[in-house]
Amino acid sequence: MSGAIGGISDTLLYLSGVSVSFDGFRALNNLSLVLAPGEMRAVIGPNGAGKTTMMDVITGKTRPDAGDVIFRADTDLTRLDEPAIAALGIGRKFQKPTVFEPHTVHDNLLLALAGNRAPHHALFARETRAERARIDELLAIIRLAEHRYRRAGDLSHGQKQWLEIGMLLAQEPDLLLIDEPVAGMTDAETAETARLLREINRTKSVVVVEHDMDFVRALDVKVTVLHEGSVLSEGSIEHVSADPRVIEVYLGR
Amino acid sequence: MTRATVASFLVPVLIIGGAALLALGNAALPPTAALHVSVFVISLVGKYLCYAMLALALDLVWGYAGILSLGHAAFFALGGYAMGMYLMREIGTRGVYGNATLPDFMVFLNWTELPWYWYGFNHFAFAALMALVVPALLALVFGYLAFRSRVSGVYLSIITQALTFALLLAFFRNNMGFGGNNGLTDFKDIIGFDLHADATRNALLLATAIALAGAFLLARYVVASRLGKILIAVRDTESRTRFLGYRPESYKLFVFVLSAIIAGIGGALYVPQVGIINPGEFSPANSIEAVIWVAVGGRGTLVGAILGAILVNFGKTYFTSALPDVWLYALGFLFILTTLFLPHGLVRVFSRARPSALPEPSPAKEHPA
Numbered sequence: 001m002s003g004a005i006g007g008i009s010d011t012l013l014y015l016s017g018v019s020v021s022f023d024g025f026r027a028l029n030n031l032s033l034v035l036a037p038g039e040m041r042a043v044i045g046p047n048g049a050g051k052t053t054m055m056d057v058i059t060g061k062t063r064p065d066a067g068d069v070i071f072r073a074d075t076d077l078t079r080l081d082e083p084a085i086a087a088l089g090i091g092r093k094f095q096k097p098t099v100f101e102p103h104t105v106h107d108n109l110l111l112a113l114a115g116n117r118a119p120h121h122a123l124f125a126r127e128t129r130a131e132r133a134r135i136d137e138l139l140a141i142i143r144l145a146e147h148r149y150r151r152a153g154d155l156s157h158g159q160k161q162w163l164e165i166g167m168l169l170a171q172e173p174d175l176l177l178i179d180e181p182v183a184g185m186t187d188a189e190t191a192e193t194a195r196l197l198r199e200i201n202r203t204k205s206v207v208v209v210e211h212d213m214d215f216v217r218a219l220d221v222k223v224t225v226l227h228e229g230s231v232l233s234e235g236s237i238e239h240v241s242a243d244p245r246v247i248e249v250y251l252g253r
Numbered sequence: 254m255t256r257a258t259v260a261s262f263l264v265p266v267l268i269i270g271g272a273a274l275l276a277l278g279n280a281a282l283p284p285t286a287a288l289h290v291s292v293f294v295i296s297l298v299g300k301y302l303c304y305a306m307l308a309l310a311l312d313l314v315w316g317y318a319g320i321l322s323l324g325h326a327a328f329f330a331l332g333g334y335a336m337g338m339y340l341m342r343e344i345g346t347r348g349v350y351g352n353a354t355l356p357d358f359m360v361f362l363n364w365t366e367l368p369w370y371w372y373g374f375n376h377f378a379f380a381a382l383m384a385l386v387v388p389a390l391l392a393l394v395f396g397y398l399a400f401r402s403r404v405s406g407v408y409l410s411i412i413t414q415a416l417t418f419a420l421l422l423a424f425f426r427n428n429m430g431f432g433g434n435n436g437l438t439d440f441k442d443i444i445g446f447d448l449h450a451d452a453t454r455n456a457l458l459l460a461t462a463i464a465l466a467g468a469f470l471l472a473r474y475v476v477a478s479r480l481g482k483i484l485i486a487v488r489d490t491e492s493r494t495r496f497l498g499y500r501p502e503s504y505k506l507f508v509f510v511l512s513a514i515i516a517g518i519g520g521a522l523y524v525p526q527v528g529i530i531n532p533g534e535f536s537p538a539n540s541i542e543a544v545i546w547v548a549v550g551g552r553g554t555l556v557g558a559i560l561g562a563i564l565v566n567f568g569k570t571y572f573t574s575a576l577p578d579v580w581l582y583a584l585g586f587l588f589i590l591t592t593l594f595l596p597h598g599l600v601r602v603f604s605r606a607r608p609s610a611l612p613e614p615s616p617a618k619e620h621p622a
Contacts, residue, residue: 059496086498098493100486107482117498119507122480171497 011073012037012175012205013058018067019229020053027053028064029229035175040201042216042237043209045226046249051209052095054226055177059092060085071175083117091173095180097160101153105144105163108152109135112167134170142166142196158189165196175205182215194218225249261473264556265466272298272462276455292451297570299458299526301563302465303329306519308546308562309468309555310512315544316553317476318508319488321410323540324417325516328388330534332517334424335387337437337530338371339380340448344441357439358432368430377444384521385514392513393506400502400509405491414537421535436531443525454526461522465559468515472555475511484508545584549591551598560599 013035020028028050035041043051056062057069060082069077077085086092100108113131116122139145142162147155152163161181168176181197182190194215197206201221210216216223216237223240225233233243240246275298278290307329314320341356350360354367373379395416399409427433446453475481486494487501494501524530533539543562550561565587572580595601 061492082492082495083498083500086496092496094493098490100482100490100493102485102489103482111479111482111486111494112497117500119480119483119504122483122504123475123478123507125479167497 010036012039012071013207014068014070014073015054015058016068016070018054018057018064018069020050020057020062020064026229028057028067031067031226031230033224033231035205035207037174038201038205040197040206040208040219040221042219042221042223043207043226044211044213044216044223044240045232048228049226050229051226052179053229055092055179055207055209058085058177059090086171086173087117089172089174091168091171091176093161093164093168093176093178093181095183097157097164099152099155099160099163099167101151103152104149105139105152105155106135106148108163109138109166109170112170114170114172138166138170141169141199143192158185158193161185161189161193162196165193165200169200173204175207176200178206178208180210181208182210182212190215191218257477260556261470264469264559268302268466268469268559269459269462272302272458276458279451280455292454295451295454295458296526299454299461300523301566302458302461303519303523303526304543304546304566305559305562306461306465306468306522307516307543308550308558309465309472310515310519311543312547312552312555312558313472313475313512313515314505314509315547316555316558317481317488318484318505319405320505320509321406321544322413322509322512323410323537323544324413324415325512325543326539327413327417327420327535328392328513328516329520329523329539330417330420330424330530331388331391332384332520333524333530333534334431334437334520335374335380335384335517336521336524337440338374338383338431339377340440340443340525341432341437342371342375343443344439347441348439356432356437358427358435359430362427371430381521384517388513388517388520389510392510396506396509397502400505403502414540417535417540418537421532421537424532424535432531434532436529436533437524438529438531440525440528448525448528457522457526461526464518464522468518469555469559471511472515475508476555480504480507542584545588547598549587549595549598551600554598554600557598557600564599 011034013033015031015033018028018031019026031050031054043054045051053062057064058077060077060080064078071077071088071090075088080088100111103111110127110131113134139148142165144159144163144166147159152160155163165178165181178197182193185193190212197208197219200206208219220237222235223237224231225240225246227249232249233240233246275290275295278288279292279295282289307325310328311322311325314322344356346353348357350357352360355364359367374383399412404412423429424431425434431437440448442448443453446456476484483494483499484504487499487504491501546561546565547558548561549565550559551557565584568583568587569580572583591598
């Protein structure tokens with residue numbers, strides 16, 4: 001079966017026996033997954049395997065029918081809503097790049113910066129030197145420094161993906177959930193994104209959902225293969241590509 | 254100064270300056286002078302400016318937070334009723350029945366005591382406060398329930414429409430104690446000044462202009478603040494704001510309540526100038542007309558809302574007297590033509606601002622140098 005599920009003391013994220021049904025369709029079926037602190041994990045699987053539903057469950061968008069979702073050994077995520085989970089340090093990137101299109105790149109990052117989220121604070125907030133310095137850093141990391149005052153809506157598809165990753169970083173999360181970051185990217189942008197994610201992984205844990213096998217190979221991390229809502233195989237990319245069950249799911253039909 | 258800053262100072266100057274000129278034209282010029290402004294015009298413009306406050310309030314929630322309220326005139330009408338109740342009590346013994354405490358309609362209904370919710374309305378300050386508090390409370394309760402349950406889009410619009418319709422039916426009932434079908438009217442004076450005197454009319458016009466200018470500056474501050482940027486983010490990409498840790502419902506609630514207060518002030522200033530408030534002000538058609546003013550002027554621009562309210566109502570005044578049968582068709586056509594050819598409203602014709610309902614990008618503007 002899947003990789004050893006040890007104690008939850010040395011885990012960042014622990015999913016156990018998670019099931020979700022939508023009108024009788026089991027999107028997640030007894031799914032279990034353990035992520036160590038500092039780990040980067042690639043999650044692959046055919047369409048409908050439950051990859052996005054898994055992210056929905058972790059980020060509080062969807063309540064599971066059964067199972068545990070534990071963050072940092074002691075926080076039950078199934079009891080919290082999206083803003084509370086975001087505040088705990090879990091950031092999420094959507095499949096389709098989702099940025100604030102009418103705002104500049106600068107303002108997108110400004111709104112994403114960790115800080116007080118209350119309306120009365122935002123009403124009187126003035127941009128501080130520290131905030132500006134942090135935005136400078138983020139712009140360098142996501143390579144958008146010269147696009148600072150462009151509307152986010154005017155950026156290319158790949159640049160929007162990077163901006164959204166930058167917004168995630170601005171939240172200062174411990175765990176980043178990234179849904180199909182290279183969909184629609186050129187080869188050069190894909191390679192750059194792999195580099196960017198490895199750089200991010202130096203300080204943060206990352207879960208990447210991706211279809212693009214070359215990209216997953218380039219990440220060179222442990223891979224979890226989902227199928228029909230549960231884990232089909234787990235291990236290195238060589239291990240899972242040699243697994244007969246994985247081959248059957250991907251090529252068998 | 255950026256163009257946006259210039260505009261935000263120019264608009265209040267134009268509003269107050271324009272109103273002052275009209276008042277001067279009424280007070281300083283003899284009725285025989287060519288440029289004399291009749292008191293009819295003074296009250297008409299005062300009415301337009303009240304509508305402009307309703308439009309401004311609606312633009313705050315619709316243009317910046319994406320809440321298409323089809324019941325916003327309810328807050329306007331509630332503010333109007335609060336002021337109307339004061340004006341009713343102010344009549345005192347000068348009413349038809351000469352009752353010092355009870356308004357005429359209560360005497361007519363054989364009531365012997367003033368209902369508790371009419372207490373305090375003999376004081377102007379209390380009534381003025383209620384003109385803000387009552388719309389704000391309704392917006393707070395309604396908004397809390399709707400936004401917390403994540404009701405949005407068309408569903409929210411329909412509920413706001415139902416809200417104003419429910420109030421319409423309630424205020425029609427005689428035993429609600431607000432004058433039923435006839436509403437509140439026959440007002441005599443306001444804080445001791447005769448409502449039929451030209452000077453009072455001029456003062457009311459000026460007060461309305463100042464209130465509108467103040468509301469505009471307040472709204473400008475809000476939409477240009479970081480909170481305003483978050484509102485726009487919520488409007489366009491609500492789920493993204495939630496995953497960033499914001500609670501969109503509290504942002505919507507803030508702007509919804511602020512908007513209700515602005516609409517309430519508009520209604521409170523409206524009633525002494527038109528001399529009547531009745532349940533018809535809650536009619537859903539009124540709220541929908543306000544949406545048209547905002548759309549015609551330019552949604553998400555604040556200036557556009559004010560401009561739209563004034564121009565459309567000017568058109569309404571003209572058409573309903575010159576060609577009364579044509580007005581509704583003209584209004585309908587105006588809405589269709591605007592949607593087709595000026596999707597960003599009239600202000601877009603005069604300004605090259607981005608079509609994103611936004612204050613201009615602020616390169617380092619709010620950064621301390």
